[in-house]
Amino acid sequence: MPSTPCDVVVLLSGTGSNLQALIDSTRSGDSPVRIRAVVSNRADAYGLQRASAAGIDTAVLDHKAFDGREAFDAALVELIDGFAPQLVVLAGFMRILSAGFVRHYQGRLLNIHPSLLPKYKGLHTHQRALEAGDREHGCSVHFVTEELDGGPLVVQAVIPVVSDDTPERLAQRVHSQEHQIYPLAVRWFAEGRLRLGEHGALLDGQPLAASGHLIRP
Known part of the structure; x- marks a missing residue:
């Protein structure tokens, strides 16, 4: 097992039940996973409350504030990379991601x-x-x-x-x-x-x- 935790950023748009399962799984002392941040395109996503309750950083990036998918995804990449994750996890993120976004995280993006x-x-x-x-x-x-x-x-x-x-x-x-x-x-x-x-x-x-x-x- 790696000596340092694997930093993960979770993207979601809704209730975050899969996020909660991930949070629960990291509560054992030997977990190799550290959830660095939870990001949503919806400010009212209940998953953000789950993250806050667990002491995890949250951020909201409203896709409606951008002209097109590529502009939103570029801003999303910048936001995610600020947390320097080894892995990005999609947990009910209701956006179709651009090819550029997918290529940027190739091999470290799960759904x-x-x-x-x-x-x-x-x-x-x-x-x-x-x-x-x-x-x-x-x-x-x-x-x-x-x-x-x-x-x-x-x-x-x-x-x-x-x-x-x-x-x-x-x-x-x-x-x-x-x-x-x-x-x-x-x-x-x-x-x-x-x-x-x-x-x-x-x-x-x-x-x-x-x-x-x-x-x-």
């Missing part, structure tokens, strides 16, 4: 998505899984690339779809798994075990399968 990628990129994943009659659903952590929800997979949690599932019930069960696998992936990165190689994600120096590391709770 979580509520489906078993490559299935159901984008929105309404739980409804789409039910409409398709899927027997399994779940969530995925991946490195971010210029392809939306298309970067190399790190870890997926797979849960069964049951006969009386609704989108809301399914979402609740998926969220509980997100709160397990996101801290796990961030810890792997902080420990130096996880990195992005030329052909995909590597864990302990070995290529991960295209599906990432699979967990079936």
Whole structure:
């Protein structure tokens, strides 16, 4: 394990439940992760309150104050880099990031998505899984690339779809798994075990399968 903590900046737009899972995971004395700051494009994001309650620096950068995505992303890069993080974590950040932003943080930018990628990129994943009659659903952590929800997979949690599932019930069960696998992936990165190689994600120096590391709770 590295002798100094891995500094992380978290980006979010909403309630920050995945942020809370990350905060909770760092409270053990041996955590290699240090959350340096939480940044939101929305001043009313509840995730900012979670960060403040944990003594974490917060910042707001309103995308509506900028002329276009590139201008916003350039200001966002400047803000993030002021905290000098080794890793940037997207935790419900509801902005499509520009290619320049993604390239700047290549190999140190993670996202979580509520489906078993490559299935159901984008929105309404739980409804789409039910409409398709899927027997399994779940969530995925991946490195971010210029392809939306298309970067190399790190870890997926797979849960069964049951006969009386609704989108809301399914979402609740998926969220509980997100709160397990996101801290796990961030810890792997902080420990130096996880990195992005030329052909995909590597864990302990070995290529991960295209599906990432699979967990079936």
